[in-house]
Amino acid sequence: MPAQASPATEPYRDSSSLIASGTPGLSWRELTNAACGAAIPPYTAAMVLGVGVDVVEVERLRKLIARHGRRFLRRVFTAREIAWCGRRAQPEVHYAARFAAKEAVLKALGTGWSEGLAFTQVEVRRARSGAPSVVLTGAARARARKAGAARFHLSLSHDAGVAVAFVLAESDRR
Numbered sequence: 551m552p553a554q555a556s557p558a559t560e561p562y563r564d565s566s567s568l569i570a571s572g573t574p575g576l577s578w579r580e581l582t583n584a585a586c587g588a589a590i591p592p593y594t595a596a597m598v599l600g601v602g603v604d605v606v607e608v609e610r611l612r613k614l615i616a617r618h619g620r621r622f623l624r625r626v627f628t629a630r631e632i633a634w635c636g637r638r639a640q641p642e643v644h645y646a647a648r649f650a651a652k653e654a655v656l657k658a659l660g661t662g663w664s665e666g667l668a669f670t671q672v673e674v675r676r677a678r679s680g681a682p683s684v685v686l687t688g689a690a691r692a693r694a695r696k697a698g699a700a701r702f703h704l705s706l707s708h709d710a711g712v713a714v715a716f717v718l719a720e721s722d723r724r
């Protein structure tokens with residue numbers, strides 16, 4: 551007879567099935583994290599530290615790029631972001647999404663563009679699948695550490711002249 555997986559060792563699969571089955575022993579926080587779709591193993595407590603959302607009009611970015619060119623790009627975006635967006639058919643769309651992501655990260659951290667933070671310290675990377683992620687450097691990284699943020703989850707979308715970014719900051723603190 552195959553050994554039955556114990557709840558402690560069973561790999562995390564699907565949060566909705568966890569909730570539907572009413573898995574015993576899960577705390578309310580673990581259940582709500584699972585309900586949010588967070589990719590968290592059910593017995594590893596993680597806490598939602600904050601969320602941030604931002605919407606950017608693509609035309610606004612297009613005008614800023616047209617007026618200030620590379621000087622604007624280099625002040626706001628990293629070399630990696632500029633290289634990737636610059637190769638797209640409509641770079642301004644992707645720049646707008648990344649601009650929104652940078653603002654959304656700060657909202658998730660509950661801070662603004664102060665404390666020595668720079669736009670380029672929040673970088674949006676892209677996995678081979680297309681999925682975006684956030685990498686922080688410098689003062690932004692220090693600010694995130696101070697706030698207790700261990701991970702960020704990012705989602706981007708763009709349509710009808712606007713780009714939107716949603717960020718969830720997660721802490722390992724219980």
Ligand SMILES: CC(C)(COP(=O)(O)OP(=O)(O)OC[C@H]1O[C@@H](n2cnc3c(N)ncnc32)[C@H](O)[C@@H]1OP(=O)(O)O)[C@@H](O)C(=O)NCCC(=O)NCCS
Nearest residue numbers: 643644645647648676678679680681682705706707708709
């Ligand atoms: C994810 C997907 C559904 C989004 O499609 P969409 O509704 O047309 O696009 P949206 O404007 O809402 O979102 C675009 C953003 O989705 C994000 N995205 C793309 N692929 C993603 C993925 N696999 N997982 C999570 N997010 C993804 C990106 O951040 C993208 O923004 P960017 O291009 O500026 O980096 C679509 O890209 C998809 O099906 N991807 C799967 C991989 C695929 O089929 N690739 C094409 C191979 S030829």
